[in-house]
Amino acid sequence: MKTIFLDIQKKLSEVKELKHIDKNWNQLLHEQPPVIFPCALLDIANVEYTQLGNLAQDGVGAVEITIANFQLTPSSGMAPNKHDSYSVLDIIEKIHQVLQGYTNGEILPLVRVGLKKLDASFRYEVYKVSYQTAWRVYKNTDEVPVKVTPKVSRYKKNNYLMEPC
Numbered sequence: 001m002k003t004i005f006l007d008i009q010k011k012l013s014e015v016k017e018l019k020h021i022d023k024n025w026n027q028l029l030h031e032q033p034p035v036i037f038p039c040a041l042l043d044i045a046n047v048e049y050t051q052l053g054n055l056a057q058d059g060v061g062a063v064e065i066t067i068a069n070f071q072l073t074p075s076s077g078m079a080p081n082k083h084d085s086y087s088v089l090d091i092i093e094k095i096h097q098v099l100q101g102y103t104n105g106e107i108l109p110l111v112r113v114g115l116k117k118l119d120a121s122f123r124y125e126v127y128k129v130s131y132q133t134a135w136r137v138y139k140n141t142d143e144v145p146v147k148v149t150p151k152v153s154r155y156k157k158n159n160y161l162m163e164p165c
Helices: 002-012 082-099
Strands: 020-023 039-053 056-070 111-118 124-137 146-149 160-164
Touching: 002 020, 002 039, 002 056, 002 082, 039 124, 056 082, 056 111, 082 111, 082 124
Parallel strands: 020 039
Antiparallel strands: 039 056, 056 124, 111 124, 146 160
16 A cells, blocks of 8 residues: 555656645644645545455555645635635646546556545645545555456456456
8 A cells, every 4th residue: 555655646746736745644733734835645545355365355445635725815706816716726636637547557547536625724725635446455465466457347346357467
């Protein structure tokens, strides 16, 4: 799973607007968050494992990207630069363009499954975007590559056949 995070973190570095990309360890709960805005914080949630035999497992989970940015620009209808107040939405869209369908060869392509605005602070806006993926794990090893074949089969996850490489 560590490889998944590191690869996604590297992929997010393509979004030049992001000034800080990190694992989410609740930095935004600090009075003075130890981040530079705008930021993207990664975590994983709701991992479920299915048994394949010989102690091999398929893991399916949601990678969560928490995006936060200062909200300094007025957004009222009369504000001259109100479009700037929506810049966090532009960042979310750029993140989506980079991550939707991304695979490092060891996971199934990321697919966005959720977007939620979080109440965190009066000073900055926070959104959480979730992407679902799957990977295969064998006993006594880390995650191993899965050959991703876009076809329907007897065993499928999100219309992808998962086979060991």
